[in-house]
Amino acid sequence: MRLLFLVFLLFFSVFKSQKCYDLKTVLKVEPTELYKPHLLAAQNFGVNILESTKAVDKYIAKGKFVKVKKKSRGYRLQTLEYSRPYLVKKARTTLENMGNKFATETKSFFVVSSVTRTLEDQCRLRKVNSNASLGISSHNYGAAFDISYVRFDHKLKVNTKLEKELEKILEYYKNLGRIFYIKEKQQSCYHVTVRKY
Secondary structure (H helix, E strand, O other), X not given: OHHHHHHHHHHHHHHHHOOOOOHHHHHHOOXXXXXXXXXXXXXXXXXXXXXXXXXXXXXXXXXXXXXXXOEEOOEEEOOOOOOEOEEEHHHHHHHHXXXXXXXXXXXXXXXXXXXXXXXXXXXXXXXXXXXXXXXXXXXXXXXXXXXEEEEEOOEEOOOHHHHHHHHHHHHHHHHOOOEEEEEEOOOOEEEEEEOOO
């Protein structure tokens, strides 16, 4: 019985130490034409692709990543399971400014559903969400966040009026040259990548 237990422990430790992604394979995945500007913008912040928690911790220690507040004027951060509440400074500032503008226009708040993701996080997410990208994401550089368009004031329901107001704000920041955004249908969110303006 003891031998069986030791074999199980050995198997488990080998299995656990293996990466659930192959970096070469991930890097080979060609982004869509729509998504290429997002990746280029995210890579401009001088952050290497985040493979693990260690990489995120390194950028936090260097002061390159700053913590995103759980609650701020105009937005709330939902409980994160597959991402970390950190962004490059410019991305956090942009999120806070967007939240302020949204609160001023609507007296409401939007919900941020995802922030910085490592390749390990993305791999875990893929196990429960088949739409999660196999390739590189702007989330992997600490320069992107997702905003739900079906969750305002913590109510999960379609609110066309607030969604339109949110889209106006996204368009405003896009026209200023500060962000790129994509409306993701399957995830009911706007994927926002901040540019180095």
